[in-house]
Amino acid sequence: MKRLFARLKYPKILILILSFGAAYLLFSNSQMNYFIENLGKLRYLGTFISGMLFSFGFTAPFALGYLATLNPANIWVHGIIGGLGAMISNLFIFGVIRGSFMDEFKRLEKTKTLKFISRTMNRSLGARLMNYIMFSIAGIVIASPLPDEVGVTMLAGLTKINTFILGIISFVLSTLGIIVFLMI
Numbered sequence: 001m002k003r004l005f006a007r008l009k010y011p012k013i014l015i016l017i018l019s020f021g022a023a024y025l026l027f028s029n030s031q032m033n034y035f036i037e038n039l040g041k042l043r044y045l046g047t048f049i050s051g052m053l054f055s056f057g058f059t060a061p062f063a064l065g066y067l068a069t070l071n072p073a074n075i076w077v078h079g080i081i082g083g084l085g086a087m088i089s090n091l092f093i094f095g096v097i098r099g100s101f102m103d104e105f106k107r108l109e110k111t112k113t114l115k116f117i118s119r120t121m122n123r124s125l126g127a128r129l130m131n132y133i134m135f136s137i138a139g140i141v142i143a144s145p146l147p148d149e150v151g152v153t154m155l156a157g158l159t160k161i162n163t164f165i166l167g168i169i170s171f172v173l174s175t176l177g178i179i180v181f182l183m184i
Helices: 002-007 011-027 030-042 044-054 060-070 075-109 112-125 127-143 148-158 163-183
Strands: none
Touching (some): 060 075, 060 163, 075 112, 075 148, 075 163, 112 127, 127 163
């Protein structure tokens, strides 16, 4: 197994991509659908769990399905509870990315292609504007049902954001995203 990973240039990123496929296979199982449907009986706990699922690309459809059938009396309370669940998931993603993937991100930064793209973007837009654009894109991804892994990876791998600030940003944006979805 070690030899297999030694031959690959970016083994952790490959494992991440393979885990997306495994999650898809797991959550396309009818037994998992039954489990998600039964969360509706739990109300607040179900909202918290759906908030956690809201953050992951392949589980977001299940979270949205639960939230769509919820029809809560108080959208704000459910939004906050779901936002807390999403924040916990995003902090987990952040910890995994920061702890395990930084060596590969540093290696990627040294590639000619990424250096060229970075130089070109900084020259045409400026470093400060590029930072604003990157934070904006990451924020939109985190607030939406799109895979938060992408937004959190952008922040973890390409910025110097600390865990506390990410937690606040994640909570606020995920809560707003869930509240907007509940209002529809």
